[in-house]
Amino acid sequence: MGSKDVDPNVVKSANFRVCKVSSYTTELLEIEADNPTLHVVVVPGNPGIVSFYKDFVESLYGSLGGTASITAIGYIGHTKENWENGKLFSLQEQIDHKVDFICQELQDTKVPIVLVGHSIGSYITMEMLRRKGEMVIYTIGLYPFIMVNPLSKKQAKVRNMTRFSILCGLMSLMAAFAGLFPMRFSQYMLVLFVIGKRSWSWSNSAFETAHAHYLKYHMFRNMLYMAKTELEQLSQEPDWEFMRKNHRKLAFMFGAHDHWGPLQVYEEIAKQIPKVPLAIEREGHSHSFCCTEAGSMWVARHVATLIKAQTSSSAASAADDATLAHVAN
Numbered sequence: 574m575g576s577k578d579v580d581p582n583v584v585k586s587a588n589f590r591v592c593k594v595s596s597y598t599t600e601l602l603e604i605e606a607d608n609p610t611l612h613v614v615v616v617p618g619n620p621g622i623v624s625f626y627k628d629f630v631e632s633l634y635g636s637l638g639g640t641a642s643i644t645a646i647g648y649i650g651h652t653k654e655n656w657e658n659g660k661l662f663s664l665q666e667q668i669d670h671k672v673d674f675i676c677q678e679l680q681d682t683k684v685p686i687v688l689v690g691h692s693i694g695s696y697i698t699m700e701m702l703r704r705k706g707e708m709v710i711y712t713i714g715l716y717p718f719i720m721v722n723p724l725s726k727k728q729a730k731v732r733n734m735t736r737f738s739i740l741c742g743l744m745s746l747m748a749a750f751a752g753l754f755p756m757r758f759s760q761y762m763l764v765l766f767v768i769g770k771r772s773w774s775w776s777n778s779a780f781e782t783a784h785a786h787y788l789k790y791h792m793f794r795n796m797l798y799m800a801k802t803e804l805e806q807l808s809q810e811p812d813w814e815f816m817r818k819n820h821r822k823l824a825f826m827f828g829a830h831d832h833w834g835p836l837q838v839y840e841e842i843a844k845q846i847p848k849v850p851l852a853i854e855r856e857g858h859s860h861s862f863c864c865t866e867a868g869s870m871w872v873a874r875h876v877a878t879l880i881k882a883q884t885s886s887s888a889a890s891a892a893d894d895a896t897l898a899h900v901a902n
Contacts, residue, residue: 583639587630589623595673598656599834600647602626604634609642611685611710611884616701618718619803620796620862621648624782628864632873633689637880641687646674650795651786658726659791663802664693668700687880692718692833692860693803695825696715703815711883713876714825716860718833720841725832725852726752728804745794752788760784769786771859778845779864813845823880824850826872850879852874863879 575635585901590601602615615626623645630643649662649670662715664669678879679686694713702712722728735741738826760780764772772780786792816823823882825848827839836853843851854862854876860866 574861580874584629585639587627587634587645592678594670594677595778597649597670598654599649599670599674600652602630602645602647604630604643606642607633609640609684609715610749611641611687612679612682613637613643613689613880613882614675614698615643616688616694616697617645617863617864618692618694618716619648619651619799621646621651621667621694621780622786623647624781624786624840625767625863626869627778628776628866628869632870636873636877641880642684644678646671648768648795648799651799652790652820653775653785653789653792655789655791657791660783661795661796661798663844664697664799664806665802668697668800671697671701672704675701675708681710682708685844685884687883688712688878689715691715691863693799695834696803699816699823702819703809706819706822709859711821711822711824711880712819713879714823715876716828716831716834716854716862717825717838718803719807720811720838721804722835722837724837725835727832731806732845735797735804737809741794741797742802744797745790749790756784758813759788763787771861772864775861776866783864805884807845816842816846816849820846820848820860821888822884824852826852828858829853829855835845846885867873 577712579651585604587602587604592599592601599888600623615630618625626645630645634641634643635720650657650660650666688698688701688709690712695717696719698712701889703707748767752757765782768783772783825842827836829832839851839853842849844863856871858868858871862872
């Protein structure tokens with residue numbers, strides 16, 4: 574990782590694990606702290622492939638000084654193996670799955686939970702907060718996709734493309750067909766038609782992860798189907814009232830040039846909920862920050878700073894409440 578903010582004595586490698594959550598095979602990337610004071614749950618963007626977040630999870634663990642256990646949870650069907658036999662899962666089903674994960678895996682945890690969502694994962698974490706708010710002390714949205722941007726040509730293109738199931742099936746077949754060719758050719762096709770030329774700057778592990786997952790029919794089809802349901806569900810206005818009531822548990826970081834989480838949304842949140850901590854990343858990292866080591870480390874440091882500030886604030890509030898209770902008695 575190589576960050577000056579990371580104590581080399583607390584560096585750990587993230588472990589990959591497969592488990593069953595509500596009967597669905599679920600991929601996890603996790604680091605267990607020896608004596609955790611909180612548990613951070615990372616919810617990816619679409620596609621929800623946990624291997625993309627290895628550098629980020631490890632950097633975040635080090636930036637928090639080894640005080641937090643961290644788990645990144647993948648999406649059902651967004652896997653290299655066709656665990657669910659081609660079944661398609663909507664945004665709402667992915668939300669339910671993440672809530673079920675907390676109920677199943679973290680119900681007995683003795684420490685507070687912090688949720689970190691990337692892109693559509695930011696929307697998912699807010700829904701997790703809505704349903705398990707008693708367990709969650711903080712929710713951080715990174716490059717958040719929480720509402721449709723009517724000015725985005727790219728979003729309009731994705732909406733028009735995913736509305737036709739036959740076209741999505743055909744595109745998924747083409748992706749799977751490209752995977753049958755020698756690696757050099759299939760990698761070129763992947764960059765040209767799917768992930769874009771900017772992916773040449775990705776880390777080797779991120780590029781290998783993309784190659785291993787994107788060129789699978791079931792994975793590509795699930796990615797497109799989830800995108801379709803995202804654009805349908807997020808066409809409605811965000812629940813500003815819920816966000817106002819929970820403003821102490823929310824924070825967002827936007828990218829300077831991100832069509833999924835544009836600065837118009839940043840400005841709207843600032844207008845609707847002035848007390849929510851907002852930041853803009855201007856360091857040159859992209860929406861796919863987790864695919865580069867530099868992006869993973871920079872965002873991890875930012876998230877760690879937010880978490881430390883929040884836990885310090887919570888501790889101070891608890892101390893004040895205890896003092897008031899003592900005086901009252």
